[in-house]
Amino acid sequence: MTQKNVLVAQSGGPTVAINASLAGVIAATCESNNYNLCYGALNGVTGILDSRYLNLTELIGNDSANIEKLKTTPAMYLGSCRHKLPKYEDDSEVYEKIFDQFDKLDIGAFFYIGGNDSMDTVLKLSDYAKKINSNIKIIGVPKTIDNDLCVTDHTPGFGSAAKYIAASILEISHDTYIYKVKSVTIVEIMGRDAGWLTASSALARNEYSEAPHLIYLPEVAFDTEQFIEDVREKLKTTDNVIVAVSEGIRDKDGEYISAGESATDKFGHKQLSGAGKALEFLVKEKINVKVRSVEVNVLQRCASHLASKTDLDESFEQGKKAVSFAEEGVTASMVILKRISNKPYTVDYDYAVIKNIANEAKSIPREWINSKGNDIKQELYDYLFPLIQGEVNVAYSNGLPTYMNVSHLHKRSEN
């Protein structure tokens, strides 16, 4: 019996670790006695629909230098998409097309590396495969800096983003402590619905710095009056108050604090201000101190030069495990991590049926946040701490990190 091939694709927003999982899939396929070639579809499922593929066995193979470089390259080597599949009951044509492609490429297993929306795709393809009695194994490999996927202990990409946030808060605190004037610095961090990443700012605290002095998460209704009270209280004991705030904070009615109102710039456009900017202006009005807001930009999801070794190693392993689970006959599932212990930090790799994961989101348990809703508790700190440990030796040349050549992604599209 000839060996089947595998197909892998990536989807959703970038992380630092999503190529480590891809590297794991490629390495495991190359080592496999059950599978032959590893193909990659460009731009997620849209690449399957357009027949745009790379032969990853040929391009990357199991060459350790290639694998290492791919592991530390940010964002998606295969490109991404934001493409929601219709229900097959409503429109089966797209499914027929995808499974037709699977047949043409002689695919035995399809791996989709992504977040919540991507797991919806895994669920739908799994359901269709079952309906048509296809034997193709379909497995999701998680990733998201938001850490909001259910069932798994934490998601690939989160640890590196958390490390970036903690290091940034530490460096911003050094930047802030230098002037002998009272000041408030508000740092806005990604995470629309879950506060995991904002909470990881607490890892910046050390023997000489309590920053961030206040932490606000989307899990707790935000009260602007209480916030001003909190800042005033902190200013009594420290000159430079640093506040970590999630972009997704909402008031008790569920309204985003970030929503600006009839702001117009010189070109006559409406502007929306982020949560950080909104709180900056609030402090400016209510408290007479120097105030500044910092929006941590997209680097929190793509700064591979500051990746967590724990994160990249686990992400790589989850890619490998996806292949071995498929070999064992697993399908309609996602690879998951189970934490065995914090000290020493140990995890087990397993899988869980996709229908319990797709379209569900995991928030921070309320009991891991303090009662005032302006800081995290030790339990959450202990959960976060192991995930940022270890540094990755990114190779440098000409003074810059060396990443994989991604010229295949940005050839000009017809437009």
Added chain:
Amino acid sequence: MTQKNVLVAQSGGPTVAINASLAGVIAATCESNNYNLCYGALNGVTGILDSRYLNLTELIGNDSANIEKLKTTPAMYLGSCRHKLPKYEDDSEVYEKIFDQFDKLDIGAFFYIGGNDSMDTVLKLSDYAKKINSNIKIIGVPKTIDNDLCVTDHTPGFGSAAKYIAASILEISHDTYIYKVKSVTIVEIMGRDAGWLTASSALARNEYSEAPHLIYLPEVAFDTEQFIEDVREKLKTTDNVIVAVSEGIRDKDGEYISAGESATDKFGHKQLSGAGKALEFLVKEKINVKVRSVEVNVLQRCASHLASKTDLDESFEQGKKAVSFAEEGVTASMVILKRISNKPYTVDYDYAVIKNIANEAKSIPREWINSKGNDIKQELYDYLFPLIQGEVNVAYSNGLPTYMNVSHLHKRSEN
């Protein structure tokens, strides 16, 4: 004859390299046969006026672990200030107080590490020393991420900021290339009056990425119509256009493009939008593509985890040279760098009289910018390239960079 002591202080905005120069001053003083103790004044000249000092010989000494850790700690270990001295002809009291403190501490040389405003202080103190026939040597040690100090080839702190900008543009380009949709990403970079840091974004270009595709500097009048033309032109040949823009771009009448107008947020405050935000909205209006702006935040001046080794080594050396120049009798001067060659990159250390440096600013020569004013020329690239070379081994513990304990900076002030 008993040996005199030295006094050192830091002033202005943070850089990644300003503590490397401090480390150089401390190390050279410890090794000196002419000087005894090295004192540090907290928060620049204001610490002299308030008698707030650290004994750096005792705290840091010439211990290599201490020196190495200080070299790689961001922002000012001694704290900073923004304090402009009056002319001594108008008000000599503050000068009498400072020189009285010099006498009390038995100071033979004073080193002030800072940018343009700090060199104004060096000039004024030098003039006063001359007037009162003081024998105290007064020497400035440059630093600024803006690279806008005259006479010297480039300034400590700039190379590390340039490396951070280039690495960020490279990582942002990976983040951007993943979607198969036309897009424009505008990255706003620090530098109000000089475009050196924005220009260094060009170092991100490599075999697979032309980003940034366009570069706009404060040295050239910004024309919004030409800008839209430029972006349209680039979109013909590439899907994802990345634009590097200085925060200080101005139109032909000298008006900042960053100036927002009657923008009001939900709390009723006026808002100013930065150049990046302004261009984002302009592209959104004029060109029908996905557009995003990224403001590179304060990390461009304090991300020690991504420092340039060339920069830190030169900064350290300039601190050491300040001490040896003082020993040779030099005063009323600033340490400068002279570039001998680019290939191989070599520099000489020298000094120049402060009155030719203070209150002057160095812009990019127009002939180093292309005629359309939307990119840099090879000469500027060649100037920038050596400055970001080499990586620094920052020590990590608990998953984060380990920096000097700066608790002496943020004890609560009376207020």
